[in-house]
Amino acid sequence: MKRDSSLHLHIPHARFRPGDTADFSYLSLPRAGQSPCPPSDAQASATRDLADGLVRVIGDDGGAVGPWDPKLDPGLALKGLRAMLLTRIFDDRMFKAQRQGKTPFYLKCTGEEAVAVAQALALRPDDMCFPTYRQQGLLIARDWPILDMMCQIYLNPKDRLKGRQLPVLYSARQAGFFSLAGNLGTQFPQAVGWAMASAYKRDTKIAAAWIGEGASAEGDFHQAMVFAAVYRAPVILNLVNNQWAISSSQGVAGGEEASFASRAVGFGFPGIRVDGNDFLAVYAVTRWAAERARNNHGPTLIELFTYRAGAHSTSDDPGRYRPGDEYQHWPLGDPIERFKAHLIRIGAWDEARHQALVAEIETQVDAANREAQGLGVHSNGPHHDPATMFEDIYKEMPQHLKEQRAEMQRLRVLAGRAPS
Amino acid sequence: MKRDSSLHLHIPHARFRPGDTADFSYLSLPRAGQSPCPPSDAQASATRDLADGLVRVIGDDGGAVGPWDPKLDPGLALKGLRAMLLTRIFDDRMFKAQRQGKTPFYLKCTGEEAVAVAQALALRPDDMCFPTYRQQGLLIARDWPILDMMCQIYLNPKDRLKGRQLPVLYSARQAGFFSLAGNLGTQFPQAVGWAMASAYKRDTKIAAAWIGEGASAEGDFHQAMVFAAVYRAPVILNLVNNQWAISSSQGVAGGEEASFASRAVGFGFPGIRVDGNDFLAVYAVTRWAAERARNNHGPTLIELFTYRAGAHSTSDDPGRYRPGDEYQHWPLGDPIERFKAHLIRIGAWDEARHQALVAEIETQVDAANREAQGLGVHSNGPHHDPATMFEDIYKEMPQHLKEQRAEMQRLRVLAGRAPS
Amino acid sequence: MTSMNMVQALNSALDVMLERDANVLVFGEDVGFFGGVFRVTEGLQQRHGEQRVFDAPIAEGGQIAVAIGMGAYGLRPVVECQFADYIYPAFDQLVSAAARLRYRSAGEFNAPLTVRSPYGGGIFGGQTHSQSPEGLFTHVCGLKTIIPSNPYDAKGLLISAIEDDDPVLFFEPKRLYTGPFGGHHDRPLETWAKHPAGEVPAGYYTVPLGQASITRSGGDLTILAYGTMVHVALTAAAETGVDAEVIDLRTLWPLDTDAIIASVGKTGRCLIIHEATRTGGYGAELSALVQERCFYHLEAPIERVAGWDTPYPCEFEWDYFPGPLRVGDAIRRLMAA
């Protein structure tokens, strides 16, 4: 046995901090088209290389290559492009609204649009999604009205959540979009429960869940993996590795020595790492996992390898902890630019149509925004009646809440904030 | 894409239930000596086959074979044999004491003695252990006085834990044995914290933790894996897969489709599955992991593949949920019998000496038991002063606890249970 | 009517609901083939199939999480938490998710789950098999907390809990599983066979949530109790000979405040008892509430008799348990005040 020296504590680092030049050369990125595509009922062990690798379809020249090419129908492709663009423009507009004080909070998904949008299109409309706050693209891809989202962001009287929730924490049952939690991770095992219920009912609907790589450190991640494995739940478990959890690098979540996708193999189900900025690859991998789940072969863990291009949220100032221009160096590019280039390359799209589409979406967003703002904004109302805060704690309001509501109303009158 | 039929919910089964004949032929067990032994600073990926395989050293003929043969010093081997025998005889005696009402509870580790005993001997005496209730063998192998253990089991005045804890939930700081929790899993990430502290202090001591395969479903297991990986903590994480968690088979914990050891690979550190009833294999694998940890290469997950030969505890009746004679069919045999056969085979031991050793240990246990019972037993005392229950809640007793203690004393007098 | 102990009554409630409603599922540690360590689910898997009644991984947080997901789908899961002492790994899912789901989604989703869990001491289980954590849940808005004190109520309340569209914590006094227990651990064990509440209808019935029951009426003193302590209250009342009114809360929250106010308004004296640790226990809320509502009727300070502020010590559980002597002592003190 070797002699032992003294121990030391390893502390993971971000690769670069303000002042440094971002260098992503430590990443070993396979070229597009190189990953094999096993049948969707493959054994977990057959996916090992997929878990450690990176499924990519769109090559540097914009062409789609390899066995994962989903041969996407052009209509669907344009729907995807449109939804990604709408997501980005919507985000930008809402971010500005926060800076104007019209909402207390906003959170963008810039750079990660392909994740939610391509995945939404690869699922069926009634498959159930348990997202994080960074999958607004699911709603948009499922044609959920952005006016509805805006009304929630502005906390106005048309906010279906009645001014209760932090903006962006949507709930849209009709869109198969589960009520967003502020508590990271909680949704992940809940999705497994939903999938188990669907299986128990001999339904055909599957569930999909999302979690950030940072939040995957929570026990909830493990619970989802264990229950999904044990009951072979028809669920797609998506881990969005956007390299950052606020200021912490993915190494702090355990990504230094292994891919997150590879964790699935130890539970006996497939893990696949995919280029999260490659619309076609994300779509294809999600389709594969959906097919697997729907045919009773159980769960899949998908690691979506991407980059959080912007701040964590409007409360964050990333200039304090990262260089600021690193996104320019991100070797997997921008999902919208890459998909656009691909569509142009295959002759399904051109720059002029693109500019027209952008302009159209900007108009759409502006119109909705005007309408939403007209209905009320955080800073100067109108809002719901504050008395609604006592509703929905229980199905029926118990006596003590009725009393508290009356007390609050009395005080509002006393304060001159409500008519007596 | 394939057509989808309706989903169904998979429920894992035990392989056999009362009335069935136990059949373990579903296990694919490599022969002894077949697993390669990489250097202890190997990459996690190099341990993949070890994680899915089973390290075995003692062959069917009793010989030690292959690269994992630790070439154990004969003195240490006999110490191990003795500690295993003492553990078993101690367990049997205490089990009987519970049936006699002398303690409210007992829990044996029969069939799993090699786990704790071989591992204790592979660690250094000051390495810190965070065990479960089924590693009493650690204390015994570290020469902790069985009298002390008995006094706790009998909850008598020499019980260092003052009658507070369920018997068997030992605490022995001097033996490097962390206070046992009733709450499954909590100790697992705590061990990682201890190891991090040791590394932070540039100490040379490492930590070792144990968890049952059943309890590995808890979030705590994941926390231990994540923190161990992130900070490369000098810790050995032991998962004892004794096939059962009370009445649930290891499939209910997620062991149907993959080994538990293989979970480590997805965190970037080695996982090794070892024949838990093979003293030499357990010793060798533990040494390997200890060397790795002590040389700053970080954690290892060891899955100890064994069988819970007896009831879960004295509160349990396994006849309700398993055949009863399955242990006879367990293909990895009995750890004591196998190690004894090995020692005899290499000429270091013989049947006569064995019988003498058993007799000696029985005498030792009986003597200690008489002494312990003489000091008091659960059923008829004496015990500690009940007033001690107010101590050690805080370092200094706050006012309200002093008042409550006085109140209790007043009531005891009132009840005629204490002199006034 | 059949004679049932509490285990049988609970088993019958589950059986009835599994039969009536295909959306009811039962799972938890060892509840499947084995029938649960306290035998509450005995025979249910055999009768209703393993898709309806099954073992769960040892991961209380995961169990509640999947139950929430199932609830969102439309099922009514009933989860057994093997001991109330082991509910803490599920605390986040209960507090952050189950309790808030209806609110945060403005009614789009709800969590109609029931968590059953044996609580309380008296079986020499030590600090991790004896706890009474109800006070941690009654503080959390959105949860309902129930503790029955006899087989009849146990079955009727459990059926109501399963049918309820909100998340319900259903704590079962393990010391009462096989018989009433007035607190004299040194006397022969009683069974439910001779107790009127041991007569339980075989089929479906409900005991409504939110209604206390007056287990003993009296004019001099009100005792608020639930679970095991109801029986201790009755014993102490009998032993002291005081004309005490014993209110069995049954539903801790939402609370039947009216019943309490009416009683204390009448008696002017109030004693609150529970097995949980005193400080910040549910008794604190009851005391505060009674004081607020009945201040001008009170003839003596409201007293609390509760578990000491220590873990439940294994060997000394009968010095820990707030038995009839201690309760009786408080009754006498209150009557003398």
Added chain:
Amino acid sequence: MTSMNMVQALNSALDVMLERDANVLVFGEDVGFFGGVFRVTEGLQQRHGEQRVFDAPIAEGGQIAVAIGMGAYGLRPVVECQFADYIYPAFDQLVSAAARLRYRSAGEFNAPLTVRSPYGGGIFGGQTHSQSPEGLFTHVCGLKTIIPSNPYDAKGLLISAIEDDDPVLFFEPKRLYTGPFGGHHDRPLETWAKHPAGEVPAGYYTVPLGQASITRSGGDLTILAYGTMVHVALTAAAETGVDAEVIDLRTLWPLDTDAIIASVGKTGRCLIIHEATRTGGYGAELSALVQERCFYHLEAPIERVAGWDTPYPCEFEWDYFPGPLRVGDAIRRLMAA
């Protein structure tokens, strides 16, 4: 003496302790390079090195677990829980392990850890950035719970907490980080610069645990408060003109009962205020206790003014927050009783 806001005072406490004691470690989400989302650990990693101050995985349960292990080794870890709303994943480790370790090992092991966490509303953070969960911890024996109300106390109490050999929950009123806040959200923000408790010694000092402070003395009414609500109490007292005594508890548990009894014994009236939901909140314990100890001195019912029994609604936080109007209303009612 230096002028410090509460963030700076807390930062200074950590800095002083990192300097004095090599066994002190600081970790939590984003506390390393970044310095914490509320900037409390700003510069500490840079000054003390990344072995002493570092980022932790987002796993509050794991953080507390490793802190317990470190404590068993002999270190004094200080963990930041980014928001008190996110402490629940650590509930089991806090309640089942940290709180019980000394007891269950009869003193062989202890858990000298400090968990810092910003709590309370007032930043439009909605229900998961505004909670006040202290009442869940004051019920758990073995834990100490502290809530400071100003920079001076914050630093002195945090140093005491770190030096304490028992596990301490240290909740920081995030609304007070940058200035005192009397509850009028529509008035200009104040800073600590002009407040006497904003004068903070640069070096080491302690404020002892377990001692309340009388922030305003008065003879007619006792107000029990902590954290943000101390300032609301002062505002309401000033606005009503009632001669109220305001007691800042500082340490919630173990509690300075003597100070409370002395005050209520003098005033005969008691108002308890907190931001946490009312039912089963810490105010219930305070009310029960005051009633038990001061029954014969009480001239009016003890009242509680607290958060409504709902989650903290994002847009309506100023209807939720128990501000000076509501507190003043209760003061007047109490004085009229």
